[in-house]
Amino acid sequence: MEATLHSSPKNTGWIEVVAGCMFSGKTEELIRRMRRAQIARQKVVIFKPRIDNRYSSSHIVSHSEQSLISTVVDSPSEILELAKASFSVQILLTSASNLQTKANV
Secondary structure, eight states: OOOOTTOOOTTOOOOOOOOOSTTSSHHHHHHHHHHHHHHTTOOEEEEEETTOOSSOSSEEEOTTOOEEEOEEESSHHHHHHHHHHSSSOEEEESOHHHHHHHHTO
């Protein structure tokens, strides 16, 4: 197998965390990464917790009003079920803390 920047065995993946303080551009970075993946024709899905309805109930929205459609979920287990339905999907999450809060209720 020829080595590439992201070569890895089949059925493996990685987690990338975009962290920062409020208004530091986390959502804009997430949207930027999503658009790049779409341009590269990668299968990508973005999940948004149902309780996060600050700007939109169906889109992730940055403070600068950039937005992308997202799949709305009620719990982390729902993400796993949706991911099992389609393989080789890059999963992007927004506001994971909202999902964790909802899952613990």
